[in-house]
Structure formats: C-alpha cells, structure tokens
Amino acid sequence: MTDYLHRLFTLDGRTAVVTGGSSGIGKAIASALAGAGARVVVVARTVAALDETVAEFRSAGSVADRVCADLGDRSDLRRTVGQARDILGAPDILVNAAGVNLRPPLPELSPQDWDRSLAVNLTAPFLLGQAFGPAMAERGWGRIINVASQQALRAFGNSGGYGASKGGLVSLTRSQAEAWSRSGVCCNAVAPGFVPSAMTQEIADDPVRSAALAARTMTGRNGRPGDFEGIAVFLASDASAYLTGQLICVDGGFSAT
Numbered sequence: 001m002t003d004y005l006h007r008l009f010t011l012d013g014r015t016a017v018v019t020g021g022s023s024g025i026g027k028a029i030a031s032a033l034a035g036a037g038a039r040v041v042v043v044a045r046t047v048a049a050l051d052e053t054v055a056e057f058r059s060a061g062s063v064a065d066r067v068c069a070d071l072g073d074r075s076d077l078r079r080t081v082g083q084a085r086d087i088l089g090a091p092d093i094l095v096n097a098a099g100v101n102l103r104p105p106l107p108e109l110s111p112q113d114w115d116r117s118l119a120v121n122l123t124a125p126f127l128l129g130q131a132f133g134p135a136m137a138e139r140g141w142g143r144i145i146n147v148a149s150q151q152a153l154r155a156f157g158n159s160g161g162y163g164a165s166k167g168g169l170v171s172l173t174r175s176q177a178e179a180w181s182r183s184g185v186c187c188n189a190v191a192p193g194f195v196p197s198a199m200t201q202e203i204a205d206d207p208v209r210s211a212a213l214a215a216r217t218m219t220g221r222n223g224r225p226g227d228f229e230g231i232a233v234f235l236a237s238d239a240s241a242y243l244t245g246q247l248i249c250v251d252g253g254f255s256a257t
Helices: 002-009 024-035 047-059 074-088 111-139 160-183 198-204 207-215 225-236
Strands: 015-019 039-044 064-068 093-096 142-147 185-192 247-250
Touching (some): 024 039, 111 142, 142 225, 198 207, 225 247
Parallel strands (some): 015 039, 093 142, 142 185
C-alpha cells in the first residue's frame, strides 16, 4: 500500500511555485507540496515571513527558496517569473494563492481598490499562467491550482471587486484547462469556506459572525489552513490526471446548504 500511495501522490522531482505561500492557506499548500517531495519557491511580499517559511521547510528536509514580490506590480511580477526559473528551474506546478481582500460596500468601492483587487487576484494568476503554462505543455505535464472563493459563487458581505476578481479567476481556470489540458496540464480551482486568517481578521475577531458561519457548514466548524493540504497534493499529483477545469469547494459543506 505504501508503494502504491507513493506512486499515486509523490511529487518527487517536481518544482512548485506558490504565491501567497508564507501565510494562511498558501503556506499550508506550500508545506504540503514540500512534504510530498516537491522543490518549492514561495512568493510573497513580506521578507521576514518568507525567510521564516523557507527556514521551516528546509529544517524539515525540503528544498525551498523564496521570491519577495508584490504581484500587483507588473515589473515585480516579471521579475518573479525570471527569479523563480533561475532559482529552481521551470516549475511543474503553479499555485496562485496570493490575494488581497478589499471589500468596502460597493457604492464606496474606489477605482483604485477595484484595480488593485483585479491586479493581484486575477491578472497575476493570468500572467503567471501565461509565463509557465506553455512550457508545462511542451514538457507534457503540469498543474495549475488557483485559490478562488465562495464569493465566486454568491454575493457575500460586500463582495464588490473581490467577488468579481474571484469569479473571474474561476473562469480563467476553465480557460487555462481548455488551452493546456490536452498537453497534460491540469488546471483546477479551489474555493475555501471561511478560514480565519489575516485576510479575514475582521470576521475572525467577531465571535458572533464566526459562529454563524460555522453553523452554516455541515461539519459545524470553520476551516483551517491545514484542511487544504490533502486537496493540494491531490491536485498537484498524478492522482488528478483526469480532473481539470473544475472548481472544488473545500468548505465543510457550506456551499451545499
């Protein structure tokens, strides 16, 4: 059984780029991929968090490095592509987990907030996919995993530009799958339920709202970053070779109620 599971889920010899990989869901995904054998390049904005994450992965015996970048900045994004390739080689796996959560009421949403939301949450995954996807297709194997949101499916607490960007990300996932799946590149999106994090601090600090969200799930609790480790390894491995163009809700049944 051990050999069978290893063959099915191993990421030995693979290289992954994980944006937003120094905290929250992104860090849990990066850790899982590293634990499954992948070499991991973590991309985020904060140097201290990146260094801490890379040190943690290396202490566990993984090969890891980092790129510090603001993915809402086109020049930073171009640099990220080049540095990621230079550090550990062309990636086999791209995880777009970086995001910004700007959610004023829609009448108060500024053009600047709108532009920032789309730049980080949608344009960066598009450009990173354009940078890495064709090379994956040429090699005949690749995985793109986009971290979306429940707000891609429904309005939810001032969705505004955030919901629009995540809805676009789900559609982008299908477009990426259409473009590259015949060449062995599977592209899928994951929609988390409510997961307390720095991005959701306002709700996480409100016990009434947090409890109400937990009550709407079938499992009776809100999510944790570790809940995304298994789905990440599955979607990044050979086990998911016939799964592409899909949105998978990892939400304790929230979306089914």
